[in-house]
Amino acid sequence: MWTRTRVTEVLDIEYPIIQGPFGGGYSTSALAAAVSNAGGLGSFGAVNFTPEAIQRTVRDIAERTSRPFAMNLWVPIVGQDDAVVPDEALARALGRLRPYFQQLGVPEPRRAGDPVPRFEDQVEALLEARPPVFSFVMGVPDVAILRAARARNIKTLGTATTVEEAVALEEAGVDVITASGSDAGGHRGSFLRPVEASLVGTMSLVPQLASAVSTPLLAAGGISDGRGIAAALALGAEGVQIGTAFLASNEAGAPEVHKKLLGTPEARTTRLTRVFSGRLARGIENGFMLTMGQHLDDVLPYPAQNALTQPLRRAAAAAGRADLLALWAGQSAALARRMPAADVFRTLVEETDAVLHEPRLRSRAVALASPSGCND
């Protein structure tokens, strides 16, 4: 049975389907709990959360589900995340963004954002709150952190974009590794080599990781229906982590204008870009991405660029301006369906059953499982 794997065993879930965490306000407790209640693993991205907000959120999700769920953090990349931005660079970046601030009537920030919460403080709060699973991206946490998680019976889930990163995560003793292919929506999690040298598609990445490590693997990136899940299992994954298909669900925290684009032909064109946050991430192509992409010298590194564009992105969301928003999405975004998260989940399970039991019916099975009124 495809539903019983080492991933379901280790994470104590019914189906090997994980809802990928979303940082930046796209996660909600309702979404994480809906997926966990459906028998998968719901996740919550808390990258910019204060320690107090992390504890509050863990309590909130635990009140909505008695099943396992994951809290997710970004491991800081030393030498990148802590780089000081010179005044001239800040002035140039602000100058480049000025027309957008003026268009949206947003006051220009005077500096590159408030200090972000310290990872060590976030982890301490997370460990104290004891979510059933601690997932992370952008690196390998300190051995002492992983040991402390284990001592509290918190399972750990790390993210690899290359074979070397998977080996590093395995050597550190994480319980499950997500193989994040470059098809995936949102930020690339590469941490050992430059991200440009770490762009491996899901179809190529998963079998190479399956050959290199013995830790159970999740496949992530471009998986939006039962065909993708069945393929990931065939490649050697023991589960999947799905982001964009859940980002389109009713409970997700994405702005309405963003959700409306998922599942449409416009969502077929995605690009990797640094212009929103300073770090490479995949989203649906739009005007801001294309225009700012011509001025990469005026884009600050993460997290400074992220802080500078945050008020713009907020105002763009409120004004329904898809041309100015970060429309994070993976390469299968056009297959996403707008439904309650529990229905997305049930549909994924039914489609996978159909594909695995009768491969010749796979296209028909997926068509049958699509709701009437889906926006494709």
Ligand SMILES: Cc1cc2nc3c(=O)[nH]c(=O)nc-3n(C[C@H](O)[C@H](O)[C@H](O)COP(=O)(O)O)c2cc1C
């Ligand atoms: C809006 C958005 C935000 C994301 N934020 C995070 C994050 O904070 N931490 C993380 O580990 N993964 C993050 N991801 C990656 C997802 O959890 C998941 O691995 C990825 O979306 C899978 O690819 P797919 O979108 O093609 O399904 C994000 C993805 C999106 C679309």
